[in-house]
Amino acid sequence: MLTPGRLLNLATSSAGVLVVLAGCAGAPAHRTARPIVDVTAVHTVDPGSVPGLSTVTRSEQNDRRHVFAGYPRIPGAEPLTDALAKAVEAQVRPFEAATKRPGTLPGASVPELNVRWSLAAASGDVVGVRLLADQFLGASGGESRQTLWYDGSARAVRPSAALIDGKAGLAGLTEAVRARLGTETNPSRVRAVPDTYSSIAFNDDGDMVVEFSDYSVAAGAAGRIAAALPRATYDPLLSEFGRRARDAAVATPSKLALGSRAPAARSSAPPSARPSAPPSTRTPPPARTDCTKVKCVALTFDDGPGPYTARLLDMLAERKARATFFVVGTNADAHPELLRREAAGGHEIGNHTQSHRDLSRLPAMQVNSDIQRTDEIVRAATGRAPTLLRPPYGATNATVAGVARSLGMPQILWNVDTRDWHDHDARIVADRAVSNARPGAIILMHDIHRTSVEAVPRILERLRDKGYTFAAVSELLAGRTVTPGARYRDGGDR
Ligand code: NI
Numbered sequence: 001m002l003t004p005g006r007l008l009n010l011a012t013s014s015a016g017v018l019v020v021l022a023g024c025a026g027a028p029a030h031r032t033a034r035p036i037v038d039v040t041a042v043h044t045v046d047p048g049s050v051p052g053l054s055t056v057t058r059s060e061q062n063d064r065r066h067v068f069a070g071y072p073r074i075p076g077a078e079p080l081t082d083a084l085a086k087a088v089e090a091q092v093r094p095f096e097a098a099t100k101r102p103g104t105l106p107g108a109s110v111p112e113l114n115v116r117w118s119l120a121a122a123s124g125d126v127v128g129v130r131l132l133a134d135q136f137l138g139a140s141g142g143e144s145r146q147t148l149w150y151d152g153s154a155r156a157v158r159p160s161a162a163l164i165d166g167k168a169g170l171a172g173l174t175e176a177v178r179a180r181l182g183t184e185t186n187p188s189r190v191r192a193v194p195d196t197y198s199s200i201a202f203n204d205d206g207d208m209v210v211e212f213s214d215y216s217v218a219a220g221a222a223g224r225i226a227a228a229l230p231r232a233t234y235d236p237l238l239s240e241f242g243r244r245a246r247d248a249a250v251a252t253p254s255k256l257a258l259g260s261r262a263p264a265a266r267s268s269a270p271p272s273a274r275p276s277a278p279p280s281t282r283t284p285p286p287a288r289t290d291c292t293k294v295k296c297v298a299l300t301f302d303d304g305p306g307p308y309t310a311r312l313l314d315m316l317a318e319r320k321a322r323a324t325f326f327v328v329g330t331n332a333d334a335h336p337e338l339l340r341r342e343a344a345g346g347h348e349i350g351n352h353t354q355s356h357r358d359l360s361r362l363p364a365m366q367v368n369s370d371i372q373r374t375d376e377i378v379r380a381a382t383g384r385a386p387t388l389l390r391p392p393y394g395a396t397n398a399t400v401a402g403v404a405r406s407l408g409m410p411q412i413l414w415n416v417d418t419r420d421w422h423d424h425d426a427r428i429v430a431d432r433a434v435s436n437a438r439p440g441a442i443i444l445m446h447d448i449h450r451t452s453v454e455a456v457p458r459i460l461e462r463l464r465d466k467g468y469t470f471a472a473v474s475e476l477l478a479g480r481t482v483t484p485g486a487r488y489r490d491g492g493d494r
Pocket of ligand 1 (some may be wrong): 059302303353356392393
């Protein structure tokens with residue numbers, strides 16, 4: 001199973017982790033015999049295994065700010081969806097206020113906020129959702145970490161501290177955590193109050209993982225501060241709900257039962273038993289259109305799949321139009337059935353990275369893992385790894401180009417921006433797409449917005465009237481020499 005955050009955790013783990021490992025001398029032998037793993041990596045449930053789960057995504061890309069934030073919507077757990085929306089809003093609002101004018105940062109650097117999620121538990125009547133918010137604002141910024149829990153029997157959202165039993169429990173937890181953190185931590189800031197504990201979850205072995213936001217208990221440069229507590233240590237500290245949360249987090253396979261409102265289980269098998277995919281190939285879907293002979297444009301849809309993607313696929317099928325979907329791994333992971341529909345419809349699936357971070361700020365190792373995790377999700381669902389990379393926000397540099405080259409992928413940008421994230425108006429979006437289209441154009445849209453999808457019938461009709469054929473990006477580029485790592489904004493001169 002793919003575990004969002006694991007690679008990042010390994011890359012950013014602080015000395016605190018080593019202290020934790022050293023502190024495991026009394027742990028069972030199998031643990032010390034294993035290769036070194038990050039024991040503070042939080043257990044992750046496959047979102048594709050949760051019936052009816054959908055994703056909510058908001059994004060913004062301009063010269064003021066880059067924002068990408070997502071969270072899950074789980075049927076039967078509406079109060080949790082509301083709390084997640086509020087938690088995301090609490091990140092976005094102050095960020096927007098701090099980036100009101102262009103040029104908050106010197107040079108071409110654009111402030112960035114990225115909020116991503118994973119499921120820490122989804123079993124019985126308990127759900128745990130972990131939210132990671134990365135903020136880049138020049139010298140300030142860092143990652144904040146929060147895990148919200150949902151108690152289905154009470155239909156109530158619980159903060160992480162509710163896993164712990166009262167004041168005495170918090171005091172015991174604080175003592176245990178302090179004993180395991182490294183010297184970079186300021187112990188006086190690890191206090192026995194609920195606010196200290198914004199993220200409590202569990203690892204794959206059922207140990208409790210207590211993690212902190214950057215700056216909350218140490219200097220920002222220390223990276224992620226987290227501790228893993230063995231069961232014997234944390235068990236006496238748990239509240240009644242904490243015990244249920246722990247049981248849900250370690251339950252396999254996960255079976256969620258949030259009451260009659262949840263739809264019947266999907267027919268899809270658990271991830272390990274999903275239909276076996278053919279061997280991986282990095283080849284585009286078969287060409288149907290020769291864009292050196294006919295007038296082509298490529299419609300591209302970024303950031304999905306999402307709640308409107310199925311409708312978009314119906315529209316494209318009815319009108320026999322081909323498109324390219326640049327999918328984000330966290331959304332793709334939650335919707336493998338939509339990936340399969342995209343592929344079965346003859347559309348091209350490109351890679352828009354796992355977490356939608358601005359790649360130009362990340363080291364090569366992280367750029368590489370962010371691309372490859374999405375490759376793996378697409379390959380597992382469709383049997384075909386993407387051949388095209390679209391860096392989020394179109395933000396790229398020599399490091400990103402080098403990684404793309406090593407993975408054999410050209411970087412696909414665009415030359416027509418519908419700015420559909422800004423104008424939630426199907427008529428405006430359609431007008432922009434149609435009036436700016438030229439032969440060989442690559443048109444940027446997002447299938448996470450209802451109004452963008454509603455613009456599609458108009459775009460198809462009007463561009464077809466002008467003699468255009470809707471091609472996949474690979475078809476559009478077929479007349480050019482395509483070099484891995486190089487950037488392409490259109491199909492070139494005809
Ligand atoms: Ni995007």
